[in-house]
Amino acid sequence: MTETSLSQPFVGPAAGRAPLRLLAVCIGFAALVAAPMFFYPIFVMKILCFALFASAFNLLLGYTGLLSFGHAAFFGGAAYVTAHAVKVWGFPPELAVLAGVLGAIVIGAVIGFLAIRRQGIYFAMITLALSQMFYFFCLQAPFTGGEDGIQGVQRGKLLGFIDLGQTMNMYYFVLGIFLLGIFAIWRIVNSPFGAILKSIRENETRAISLGLSVNAYKLSAFVMSAAIAGLAGSTKALIFQFATLTDVTWQMSGEVILMTLMGGIGTLLGPVVGAGLVVTLQNVLATSEFPVTVITGATFMLCVLTFRRGIVGEIEAAIVRWKRR
Amino acid sequence: MTVAVLPFGDAHVEKPRAVLSARGLSKTFGGFQAVRNVDLDVHHARVHALIGPNGAGKTTVFNLLTKFIPSTAGTISLDGADITRTAPAKVARMGLVRSFQISATFPxxxxxxxxxxxxxxxxxxxxxxxxxxxxxxxxxRQALELLERVGLQDMRHRLASDLSYGRKRALEIATTLALDPRVLLLDEPLAGMGQEDVSVMAGLISEVAKDRAVLMVEHNLKVVSEICHDVTVLQRGEILTTGDYETVSNDPRVRAAYMGNEDA
Structure with a gap:
């Protein structure tokens, strides 16, 4: 604990680290721009997609304190809407993604409205139950293609002239969406609204006593998280050119929790690192005879037992400890 | 300050208006009656203390008045508006703001x-x-002024979790005052404070009560005698008596309630 002087600026102690952060952001951006030259672009795009999905989930769990067990409904639901919009309605990719996000917002508003009245494990169970209902809807609805899903979705031309059929064009489109989504999350977390969310997470009863209608704030955060998860799902439908039941299963909801916890909840980079780790494990072990889920599960257990704050969470805590010395 | 002119015998005396009123307030948990038929008037520009032995139902009354728990029977009104069925956040927005027995901060x-x-x-x-x-x-600027009022301005960049218990209470009062409430409900605001801080905080409560009503649960009877205009004594969920400190403290029933001896 350090003494603070009266002359210290109100913006707080973080102000002095701004140039260092800017440098880190620039290096990260450069690495992402160059990544497809060193790695298989589809693999990196998949990581970016799941990183955005996990970050959207983290907005709810890490910054609002709500554990949703049904985020696959937004991710997979948006993928279906985007795939349908391209294939049946002939939408261009940018509008198809937008339609997917709007679909996720609608699903998020309905599930959120019903679930937000309960807390803790009851909230998680309601989101799980409603997302399972959505899974069965997707299984039975005529336009989703049942167990086959919607296949052969054309990527189309962005703004009418950028051919997303070319992998590198598609990569930079996905990168743009990823950065936009991450920026949106960063903005929400570091905004007046984000400060209110933090207060609700820290002490909900106190927040109510200060006149805050906490359910309205929670529902707003829920819908925002659903929208960004939907953005990730829509993008995934365009990358892989299909939307299937896999994306709306409860296992997908579980996977995103795993990614977020492994990376570190409540940190901006944690879910990105967690998603990178899980997707890489899945990719590397895809050809192995050993079941991927066992390895992922074991890694998760190792993470929880050895560093509970997650990878990025532990690194951040170590930096704080080092600075306090 | 708005005052109502009420008849008192042959003469007319000015009595501050009751901002917060409860009539027949009751609460039953299962078969246990925690609060029974409580009538309470909290007046503008006065400090009203709610005292009583442990388990008397003081905090339950607070929770009922601020709508954190629903009442089984009775009515509550704030400035004439019935708030019996109003949500707690809305009650806070209407100007009835509380602090908590266990200090409530954002750690x-x-x-x-x-x-x-x-x-x-x-x-x-x-x-x-x-x-x-x-x-x-x-x-x-406004936040810093409020921190200055409770003497915490030099620690403004520290985390609330780093504060001592007494200072957390002071922070909670600053946070409560930030809403500029019409009625301030303080649940044991002086608990855990050192003697020096108690005097400062008691002074602050007196000062803020000049233009608002204050209802406080407090065990420090010295402070109650010094700053409270009205005192209500609760025992086993019922009101034993209400009046000024002098009257209440000389009531044999109150003495018995505190001493646990009917002959005291």
């Missing part, structure tokens, strides 16, 4: 952020998810 936020969060909604700065945190800087 992983700095002191400045704690107070600023309370200032955000009244200033229309609670929903902007597209603006930066820097846009809240216009609230810093």
């Amino acid at each position: 992983q936020m700095t002191l400045l952020e704690n107070v600023r969060v309370a200032l955000q909604r009244p200033n229309g700065q609670a929903v902007q998810f597209w603006r930066s945190l820097g846009s809240l800087r216009n609230l810093d």
